[in-house]
Amino acid sequence: MSGWLSRWWSGGTPAVEPASLRDAARLAQLHGASFHRGWGEGEFEAMLTERNTLVHRLRQGRKVIGFAVSRMAADEAEILSIAIDSNQRGRGLSRDLLLTHLGHLAGRGIRTIFLEVEENNAPARRLYERAGFGVIGRRERYYKQPGGEHLNALLMRRDLS
Numbered sequence: 001m002s003g004w005l006s007r008w009w010s011g012g013t014p015a016v017e018p019a020s021l022r023d024a025a026r027l028a029q030l031h032g033a034s035f036h037r038g039w040g041e042g043e044f045e046a047m048l049t050e051r052n053t054l055v056h057r058l059r060q061g062r063k064v065i066g067f068a069v070s071r072m073a074a075d076e077a078e079i080l081s082i083a084i085d086s087n088q089r090g091r092g093l094s095r096d097l098l099l100t101h102l103g104h105l106a107g108r109g110i111r112t113i114f115l116e117v118e119e120n121n122a123p124a125r126r127l128y129e130r131a132g133f134g135v136i137g138r139r140e141r142y143y144k145q146p147g148g149e150h151l152n153a154l155l156m157r158r159d160l161s
Contacts, residue, residue, distance in 0.1 A: 017056065019048060019056060021049070025044075028041040031067075035083070053069065053072070054108070067097075068098060072105070095127060095130065111159065112161075113157065116154065118151050128156050131158065133157060134157060136155050136157045137155035139152065139155060
């Protein structure tokens with residue numbers, strides 16, 4: 001009983017759903033809070049209308065608390081971004097979001113997924129490694145930081161077939 005009451009009080013069980021144009025502002029807000037160079041509302045609106053882009057939102061109650069975005073081409077896809085509200089991190093929600101997103105990509109005939117992750121981002125690397133991604137390359141000085149420093153990115157891949 002207390003588990004049910006806790007879920008009800010916190011807004012319910014998190015649900016992964018297709019995002020819509022109405023979500024663009026919130027997705028931009030989440031992205032801006034999670035990354036140095038956040039994407040704007042217009043960028044999300046464009047992605048949400050593209051046929052080759054898949055965008056899922058993670059909703060708890062009435063509040064969008066995360067998202068995943070991938071771009072598809074033939075039987076491959078690239079995860080462009082995943083973000084979770086900073087107040088919700090550490091609860092395993094990003095894993096649930098990622099695995100559900102991957103399942104939808106597989107359902108669309110995607111066989112191989114790629115992504116880039118900042119080399120020093122240990123939580124994100126753990127998430128991807130636990131989800132079956134492996135490092136296949138490295139991009140030197142790929143991410144530019146606010147102070148001008150450049151950080152390396154790891155290129156990761158997972159086969160869905």
